Each structure stands twice: as structure tokens, then as C-alpha cells.
Amino acid sequence: MMPKNVLGIVYSNSYDASLGALTARRTMGSVPFGGRYRLIDFPLSNLVNSGVTKVGVIANSNFRSLMDHVGSGRPWDLSRKVDGLTMLPQFTPTVVDGNNRIDSLSRIMDFISYAKQEYVVLMDSNFVCNTDLSKLFDFHSKKNADITIAYCTGTLPKLLNQAVLDVNEDAKVTNIGIDVKTTADVNYSANIILIRKALLERLIGDAQSYAYTSFEKDILQKNVSTLNIYGYKIPEWNCTVDSMNTYFEANMELLKKECRRELFNDSTPVYTKVRNDMPVVYGITSECKNSLIADGCQIEGTVRNSIIFRGARVAKGAVVENSILMQDAFVGEDAKLNCVIMDKNTVITPKKVLSGDKSYPLFVGKEIVI
């Protein structure tokens, strides 16, 4: 299958509610991640690196920061005359539930129908991975599948309508469970779904006439015996962000060399909006250990086991440990932070001491001054 023949559809609002305060004023897609990225950079880069040329981004609510970040799609080379990136913001008077895939898709059905691509790949924003989707496309053709669902094996993410797949030795999906109660390792859907456009049009049309609401239950689960549904196991390192905790842990994973090697490489870079910051400046009094630091930071104090986003500053005498400082956060002199997530533009005034726990990081909301 030619990647050019696949239309990418990315949900920016996927599971917004699971991150609470972090998505109070932004979409899941625009949640900062890994020092310089936003979560949507991963699906967009995966699509582009796999050869997909046309991408639609569904934005139902809270999408100002997303629009600002994605813009014309230029950082992903998707600002094109032919194909390229299209933002698909909510424009109906009734607010659509961000998690209702059927509603979201029916609303953009004309966009999908007009596209010349024969296949559609649906993706979420809360799945962090650097994966070659063209392998999934080839898998789909080889299996002559109607639907291919990409899955991972591990602990089930705590997400609404999370699908669990039973996959036989031929990789065929024999059964789909929704919201299964288990703590064992399972094959859970990464919510990357490849489907022929004509079939998607029919399924969404039917779902609307029956007033179905759940893509997972009413489309995937109901059709598991009538359609050829196959499961494609994602071989690369990945993480599904389903809570503040997994968000924190996924960021901290990046301090491991193996994980960085998997997520960042020269041949399939993760693209993001360029900020043109200067390189990191380390002062005479700086001490920095086991940390990921983005451009534009000024480190005068001590930073350990932390992720520091673009433009953040740590003043003299300050100690930042096991923490995430988002864009332009400022930690004043002699302040001490442990297990804290500081959102964008936050300020910790001098000598303050803040501490959370690795299992419950303390979150400081956007633009708050402490």
C-alpha cells in the first residue's frame, strides 16, 4: 500500500479529561512533552515519516494552543498545495464530546470523502511512539484486512472504552473486550486504526442511523466476527498517556538512553514548532545531572533527574529534582523542588520549597506564581 494513498486523521482531544488540570486550557495534542515537544508532534511526525501526505486534525474544544502550535503544518512539511495538513475544528452549534469518535468522524465525513486517498488511518494524540506506519500499511495489504488495529502488550491503560484484543497466531483479532477489568498484561489497542475509506463511510453512516455512540463497542466489537480485523503489534518503545502519573513517568523514561534511542533518531526525527531559542546557558554555579534540557534554558542552580522545557530558568542556589519544568517556567533563588510539574509560564519565587511524590507529582497550573 502506498502511504500516499492513506489519509491520516488525528484526534487532538483524545481523553482530555484523563489529564485533569494539564488539559484545563489545552487539548491532549498540545500537552507539552519531552522538553520541547507537544504530544501531537508524535502522530504527525509518524505519519509524515511514513510517507503520508494528507492529514486532518480533529479539534473539538480548547484548541487555541493547538492551532498556534500546528499552524499551517510547516514544521512537519505539511504546508502543501497538494494534500498537506487541514485543521478540522468544531463548527456545529452543539458541542461534540471529544471522546465520541463516531460523532467526530461523521462531522468531518465530507472532508474524508473528498480526499482522493482510498484508506484512512485514525490516530490519537496520547500515544507517544516513533513508529514506521508504512509497515502497518503493508501488513494490512498482506493480510487483506478490512480493519487493522495497532496494539501493544502490557498493563491496560485506564482509558474510557479502551479495547483489549484477542489476537490469534495469524494476527487476526478474534475477540474485542472493552473496559476489561484486569491487572495482567494484555494486548491493548493503541487506537491506531487503518481502514478502507469506503468501509469507514459505510460504518459511520450505519452507526449514525442507529444513533451509536462508541466506535470501539458499536463498530469494532460488533463487527469482530463479520469483518476481517487484524492486529498489528507495535514493535517500538511506546507509552499511552492515561493519567498525570503516566505522563510524569513517560517523561522520566526519556532519561534512559535506550528510550531516547527509540524515540529520537536521525532518520525519523520528531518534528515540532521551532522557537529559535539560543542554546542552553549553564552558569558558573550550575550543577546538572541526569536531565534532559531544551534550548533557551538558563541553568544557574542545580538540576537533577528532571525534564526542562524550552526557555525555563533555574536561578542560583535553586534545586530542582525529579521534576518537569515546562516552557518559560522560572524557579527563583534558593527554591527547592522535588517531584513537581510546573506548567508553562509558572514562577516559583525565591526560597520556596515544594514537594510532591513520585507516585503523586505536585502540579502547578499554567501562569501560576507561587
Added chain:
Amino acid sequence: MAKKTECIAMLLAGGQGSRLGVLTKNIAKPAVPYGGKYRIIDFPLSNCVNSGIYTVGVLTQYQPLELNDYIGNGGPWDLDRANGGVHILSPYQQIKGTEWYKGTANAIYQNIQFIDRYNPEYVAVLSGDHIYKMDYAKMLQFHKDKDAACTIAMLEVPWEEASRFGLMFTDDDDRITAFEEKPKNPKSNKASMGVYMFTWSKLRQYLIDDENDPNSSNDFGKNVIPAMHEAGERLFAYGFEGYWKDVGTIDSLWEANLDLLNPKANIDLSDSTWKIYGRGNATAPQYVSDKAVIENSIAAAGCEIEGKIDYSVLFSDVTVEEGAFVDYSIIMPGAVIKKGAVVQYAMVAENAVIEEGAVVGENPEKCEDLEKWGVSVVGAGVNVGKNAKVKAQSMISEDVKEGETV
């Protein structure tokens, strides 16, 4: 015909920069990396955009491949425009034959047609090898206020350095009364920065006259400006205050990089109102490991730092392994400093590899003969073998074998 544009800029980027030796072996001087993530040309280009000049002709001649590739459509500087934008202007074939750019003035002369398309009132002529942040709009206003034919940006330099520059004498109204080119005993400390603002109708005529003069070397400083001065044109000096450095030599390039670590040097690249733009690649944030010690340094995205870094500038994707020591040095993109290697008072160019235990450069404080001390340079892609030694002032363009001293 393009839309009429009040002021356009012509950026002289054809120089070889032979004094930079191995650093300009395959690239033009303006493409030389600077400051952790920039190239020299980012400064004049960003100054243009920040000053509201959106039409820029870049005159290239020497090894233009990398420079052309880097500038591309000008997108990173916001210079991909429907009207104007950045244009690469290389020498071209004409009916009377093919001619290289013979001098700075001839380079502009050969592109009169390009300039005329925009029918500008004013043309800024800039050089592509200086590090500075300057608002050309203010200089243009000064030029208009003085009703000048040519305005030259001027910097008051320390008297002891004045003899290295082209100097100007001015009256109370800042009008230039005389020039002095690199005199032994300077009587002025007002140095020309190589930044010119011309009234195009005037410059156009002087360029044609200069071209018709067989004895001219077709240079702005040597021929065109003196000719304008002799003819009694209104020449003014526009005083500039701030950081400015010609990075034409190894020492000055090294110093200019380290100036970024010196708060007194007055070059602040973190100023969000005057950003310096550059073409970035999509590299991950840098990682600093448990074993790393990094102080008073600048490091760009994609670096993996496990060694000790002091008073140095690391460009993107540089690897410094455990136990390695980088001191007073500039490490360009993709270079690798392996375990236990020492790089001090040196510049290491792109993708060079310093193998385990090798020592590049010498500390002047431990150097017996200071006359022989100087910054060491390792060229792009060069491999310095295990336990090899690169002496002070050495400039390496070929691989150094294991244990060898050069």
C-alpha cells in the same frame, strides 16, 4: 515587475575567509557555525528581518553549495515571501562573457538588474562575516534625516586596536571628512563596520563609473566610497553602540564564541525582541548524565554530555563521553569527544572524532613559550587517533594516527 520596495539589502557572502583555514575548506565563511546553533550569516539575515527589510540579495561565489542549501527558500528567517524575500545571486553568464565577482562593488554592479526590479530608494550593503545585532531601520532613518548619499556604520574601538580598522574622521554633524585605512599611528578610533546604507540612484551611477574605470579594483572601501567622497557627496557616519565582531580569523572566531559566556561582552542572544533565526534541524533536547560536570558553558540540542565541560560552546548533537574534558573550546555539530580525551583552547569542526585519551590544544598557562601558543583547530570529519596529541596553533585537516603528535 516586482512591487516597489523602499529599502533592500545586498549581503556580500562570497568571501572565502582564507584566514579561517580548514574551517572554510568546503564552505564559505558566512556558513561557518557560530554560537552553538547559528551560522555567521544568521546575524545579518536576522538583523534584516528584525529591521523590516524583507528583500535580501545574497551574493555568493566561493563554495556556495552549503550556503545555498542552508538559506534555501529563506523560510527560517521568514524570508520566503510573495514579494521580495531572500534571493541567492551567483555570478552568471552574460552576452559579453562570464565574469566572477571581481570585487565587492563589482558584485553589486553585476546585480543592478536585480536591484532595479524593486526600484528601491535605498540599498543596504552588508557583509556576511560579522557578529552583531543592529537595527538597520534606525540607520536608514539617520540616512534620511541627513539627506546622505551614503551612511557608514561606525563603532568607536579601543585606541590600541584602531590600527586594524578602516577609520573615519567626522565633523560635529557626523559628516565624514576623511578616511584612513589601517594606519600605523591612528588619529581616529572611529572604525567602519562594513555596513553601508546608500541612496540607490547615487550608488547606481558610481557603480557604473567604477566599472568603466580600468584601474579600479572594484571595491567599496578602496574605490567607490573614496570616489563618492572626492566628488563631494554627503557621506555620514552612523554611530553604533553594542557588540560587533569581525570573525575573520581563528582567534576572533574562538573569542566571539566565548564572548557569549561573558556577561560583560554585551551580546545577549536570549533577547526575545531581537531573535537570531537559523535553520534548525529536528534534534531532541540535550541529555546531561549523572557523571557530567557542566559549568559556565553553552550547549545546544541533541548533545549527550557525560564528561566535564567548562567555559565552552557545544553545538548540536555533540557527544562528550565519560571522563572527557572540554575546556575553553568550541565543539561544532556532530563532533564526538571520546572517553578520557581532553580538548582545551581549541575549535573542533563538524563531525570530527577525538578518540580516547587524545589531547587537543594546550593551556596557555602551562605553555612554556607563549609566542608559540594559539588556538588549535581540528577540521571537519577529521579523526584524531587514540592518545594522539594536537599541539597549540596546529590546524589539522587530515586524520591523526594513534599516538602521533602534530
